[in-house]
Amino acid sequence: MTQVGTPAQSRRERQREATYDEIVAASRDLLAEGAELSLRAVATKMGLTAPALYRYVASYQELVDLVAFEIDKAATLTFAAAADALPEDDFAGRLVASVTEFRMWALANPREFGLVFANPVADASCLRREEMLTLASSGRHMTGQMRALWEHNHHPIPALDELPPSVREAVLDPVIPAKLDDIAPEDRGLAWLFMQGWTVLYGVVALEVFGHMDPRIIASGEMFIEAVRGFAPRIGLADDVDRLEAIMRARIAG
Amino acid sequence: MTQVGTPAQSRRERQREATYDEIVAASRDLLAEGAELSLRAVATKMGLTAPALYRYVASYQELVDLVAFEIDKAATLTFAAAADALPEDDFAGRLVASVTEFRMWALANPREFGLVFANPVADASCLRREEMLTLASSGRHMTGQMRALWEHNHHPIPALDELPPSVREAVLDPVIPAKLDDIAPEDRGLAWLFMQGWTVLYGVVALEVFGHMDPRIIASGEMFIEAVRGFAPRIGLADDVDRLEAIMRARIAG
């Protein structure tokens, strides 16, 4: 018998979770204001003292990880919304819309981007590292879109036996933010395409966000467009590049 | 008549320059030890107090910029040495050797890489920004190799009138670390290839250094190899990819 009056979490647990939410909210406010993220600043904004936060996070780095995770989760909603501006069956368009929104979000929120994607992932506890690599919400979103596209257009994917050994291992026992368990082993080459796509996207966006590129190219987004166009044929979109470019330009201009 | 006894710089100027060198040396030592770079630590290592450093740098950020610049300059020497392991007329091989050495250096010195390449360039003073973008020693080295290759194999380059307007502007009035003033306007599409190559390289290396990738793929270097192979055809090296891959694998293994 399930005890009806018993909530899934006790009063204290609910209170505690609410405090976590408040910590994240205060942190995001700080970042939005352009201030530095610090335990003391977060605590002050919440109306308590810095040591109190140690009841919730074990260190500053853990606060950063927590906030980064939540920021990534929230940003993913905007990527999904961008995809939803296109028809459900336009898988290519939806992917490109998400990817373009990712770029726009990164440029508009460089500090948040840095926190989530330029924060060296822990090398110490390997478990923690796996978490970081597999739980990224935005990563799962992008790979989900790529997978939906493949299930629709069945573009060619590299065969297992033409992959380098380390890559074969990695796609058969994947440590990336993607649902792959129900993908047959012979189709796991798809994961290699996921990684390649992520590399292209990350590269151009990180370069733009950090400003290591001609400002005029950043402003126009031409390198981003070129990068996406260059990758499109690898996922069976060679004939769609012009249409996809139009989608990107619309999002960049808007 | 040149006054023989008169050095180009006075005694004081020489002393001052030596102090700058010592600042850089102390900073690099700190980084090599795995310690944090800080004004106080640098000062202590030099046997003086923190405020004294303000006679040489106006702020902590300026120290970072100074050290980053010198680290980049020093690292470029190793990239050049890697190229020099190959015959002078093997332009493709030399380029790939430099690029591979860049990757290996970045992975072996992630903190230094972060300082130089993941340090957001100033958005404030545009002059300072231009400096950062055009003076990068490693950048000039890579583009120099790419240029030498082009002058040798005359691979096709995009025509000016097929470039997007912002790109055309950027290649005609370039703000990148490359010697382009003696390149004819109709050949300036070469600069666009420079930027594309830099984007590919930066993307994969940054991803590897920050660890946002399957550790096994980082260890094997397969994504890096794939990225270089993917770019090679754009600079007329479609027929050389296997040979170039061998060069990369040798450097990665060694």
Add this chain to the structure above:
DNA sequence: CGTTTACCGTAAACGCCGTTCACTTACTTT
């Protein structure tokens, strides 16, 4: 030569940071 000036370095202090520890308060559990 002596005097002036510019430069180099120090000590002290301010306000911020992450972190630890001892202690109180309030709520939950039994």
Add this chain to the structure above:
DNA sequence: AAAGTAAGTGAACGGCGTTTACGGTAAACG
């Protein structure tokens, strides 16, 4: 009602970037 647990505080430590006021020393100048 008693015991136990969780949350929060205040004080403190060491370190950080940075500013200020002040000495001393070496160069520059008459």
